[in-house]
Amino acid sequence: MKENWNIRIPKVIALPLLLIVFLCNNFASFSQECPPLLSPTNGATMVPVDSPITWEAVAGVPGYIISLGTTEGGNDILNERNVGAATTFTPTTGLPENTEIFVxxxxxxxxxxxxxxxxxSFTxxxxxxxxxxxxxxxxxxxxxxxxxxTNITWNAATNATGYFLSIGTTLNGSELLASTDIGNALSYNPLTDLPSETDIYITIIPYNRIGMAIGCSTVLFTTAAAAVLPICTSMISPFDGETxxxxxxxxxxxxxxxATGYKVSIGTSPFENNILEDAILFNTSAVVIDFEPNRTFFISIVPFNEAGEAIGCTQxxxxxxLGCGPYYDPTSGDLVVLNPELTLPDSISICEGNSSNRIAATDEADGxxxxxxxxxxxxxxxxxxxxVVIDEEGEYLYEAYINIEDSGRIVECASSKTFNVIISQAxxxxxxxxxINANSLDYTIRTTTNGNYEYALDYEDGPYQDSNRFANISxxxxxxxxxxxxxxxxxxxLVQQDFTVNGFPNFFTPNGDGINDYWQFIPPTEMKENNILVIHIFDRFGALLAQINPGTxxxxxxLNGNQLPESExxxxxxxxxxxxxxxxFTLKR
Structure with a gap:
């Protein structure tokens, strides 16, 4: 049997070890914004009693502790629950009705x-x-x-404020426990062990001030032969709450x-085992390789033997x-991150047919x-x-790192990001x-080639924009x-637009802005002289509206001092x- 086991912890972003020890006990304070409630919001009313509580994440804060009470700053509902980096919490047994809850x-x-x-607070x-x-x-x-x-546990029932529990050896029986008000709890530990190799019937009936749940079914299970369960254990190193x-x-x-063995689970919040889940070990130690720095971890160790698992073990x-950061610098009072900040764009174009498409890093780093x-x-x-030379489209990963010397060794603090490469053409x-609008134009530019393009109007040097549309052009x-x-x-x-048909405009905009306010014949440039004698204007029913002469x-x-409507x-x-x-022609206003 080995003395201990090595466990390698997988992480989404693995940050290398950097031993930074602060020997000072008194640190300078620095400004830190507190998070607002997102749901329910501060001051909200008519909030369901089973509503989860969610707040905004705060940059640079490694974890949160939440308390709930019926008075400002109170904790009579929940006393300082550490939820790690999670930004949501759902009270296990719900909240009291018609009550102002202080978070x-x-x-x-x-x-x-x-x-x-x-x-x-919310109500x-x-x-x-x-x-x-x-x-x-x-x-x-x-x-x-x-x-x-065994203990008897159950999930919370919606809107319940308490539970009645009965235990018997026959259907609807209660000789082991007469119907008992357990209160607003979700578990019951029988005072004595249940009889072995026996059918056990349990009935759980939730209630609130309005009444009891209706039609709840009885749960049946069968006990095993008598056996002795192991008791729970506790951590020696690190001890509970150690930093x-x-x-x-x-x-x-x-x-x-x-105990013949131990089930070990580790998570980054009290509600999940995303690091290690129910790993079975047959000794009392394990070496974990490369935890993430600056995190709170939640560990559960449950001893077991042939009789079953220890009951009621706590987390x-x-x-x-501290690792590459963020960490608090007591000298400057700032949160410091040693990993380089990356500025490489999310998408990069390379030219079609170019055999030496070079992409250069945009950040200062050691490697x-x-x-x-x-x-x-x-x-x-x-x-x-x-x-790097890249000659094909696809997804790539860019990583930049800074080397930090600590205790005579070099530690690498790295940052990485993915980016896409797109092949582009001229x-x-x-x-x-x-x-054509009333007093302006809209352009939509179409190209026959594919590429990562940008667009400008009238000036080759720009300014350029990503959109191929221009609006409100003169x-x-x-x-x-x-x-x-x-x-x-x-x-x-070059976009050349002819706004007339043989000199007769196809629209005008009499809105008083001094542009295109009158409809009149405009002699084409190739016409040597104006050969128009008179022009009559009619509505669509043939009624004469106006007579205009050249030179006006x-x-x-x-018509008679009144504006006519938009129409043909x-x-x-x-x-x-x-x-x-x-x-x-068209009259536009």
Whole structure:
């Protein structure tokens, strides 16, 4: 049998060990914002009694402690529950109805005094219905070989404020425990062990002030032969609540005489086992490799033997020492992060056909790594230099690190991010769609090539924008420019717009802004002289509205001093040679 076991802890972002020990007991205080409640919000009313409590995460804060009470700063409902880095908590047995609940959140730190935030409050709603029945229990219905020393536990029932429990050896029997008010608890430990190899019937009936749950079924389980369960154990190292624990510690706990093994679970909050879940060990120690720094960890150790598992074992906590950060600097009063901040963009273009597409790091660091990622996220190292040559599209990983010397050794503090590489081409403009508005134009630029492009109007040097649409452009000819962001090329396109048909405008905008306010014949540039004698304007029913002559401003869109509505209007122009031209135009306001 080995003396201990090595356990390697997987992490999403593994931060290397950096031993930074603060010997000062008094640290300078620094400003830290307290988080607002997100749900229920501060001052909310009619909140369901089973509502989870959620608050905003605070940057640089490694953990939170929550208290609940019926007075400001009170803890008569919940007294300082450490929830780790979680930002939500659901009271196990719900909250009292029609009550103002005060929530006090404490910011937990490893190396300075905790910050107790001002209480926030909300008011719960009144109960309107009897509670539901219990959704599940342990032992489960029809379970067999249940240890005679078992506790009876159950899930909370919605809207329940208490529970009646009865235990018997026959259906609806109660000779082992007559119907007893357990209060608002979710477990019961029988005063004596249950009889062995016996059918046990338990009935749990939730209640509240309105009444008791209706139609709750009885749970049946069968006990095993009599046996002696092991008792619970406790941590020796690190001890419960210890801080500045090394990142690769040896976990040790007290031996239990009749235990044959131990189930070990570790998580970063009291509600999950995301680090280690029910690992079975047959000794009283384990070496854990590379815990994440600056975190509170929650550990449960449950002894077991052939009779079953120890009952009612409690969770313990410890906190790891400082690593690459964030950590509190007592000299400056700042939170310090030693990992480099990354500025490499999320997407990078490379030029099609270019055999030497070089991508350079944008951050100051002691070293760099570039990886190609496949469809499964597997990494292939491409380079360990400041630049990398990439010639194909795909997803890549960029890593920059800073070397820190500590206690005569070099420790690496690294940051990484994924980015996408897109193959781009020199842009080719296919067309510019033009939308004519009352006093402006809208452009939509279409290209025949694919690339990571940006767009400018009238000036090759920009400013450029990511959108291929320009709105509210003046009623003039314009040049559009399309530029590849990766430097693969630039293209331009002159948009010439003819706003007349043989000199007769197809719209005008009589809104008094001094632009395009009158409708009048505009001789084309190729016309040597104006050969229009007179123009008559009609509505769509053929009624004569106006007569205009060359040399005047034209028609203002009015009739007898009144503005005519937006619509289509018709014209008939009589030429000097007695010929006539007819057509229509639009009045826009």
């Amino acid at each position: 006090t959140i404490t910011l937990f730190f490893f190396n300075q005094p905790n910050i107790i935030c001002d209480s926030q 719960t709603a009144s109960l309107t219905d009897v509670p539901d029945c219990v959704p599940a229990s342990i032992p489960a219905n029809n379970a067999i070989d249940v240890n005679t020393g 500045n624990v090394p990142l690769s510690p040896t976990l040790e706990w007290n031996a239990v005489p009749n 313990e906590t410890f906190s790891t020492l 760099y790594r570039w990886y190609k990622l496949d469809d499964r996220g597997n990494e292939t190292l491409l380079a360990t230099t400041e630049e 842009p080719k403009i296919e067309d510019v769609e033009v939308q 009623l003039e000819n314009h040049t559009v420019f399309v530029r590849d962001k990766g430097g693969c090329g630039i293209s331009d396109y 401003d034209g028609w203002s869109g009015n 209007y018709w014209f008939r122009a009589r030429l000097l040679n007695e010929q006539e031209i007819t057509g229509h």
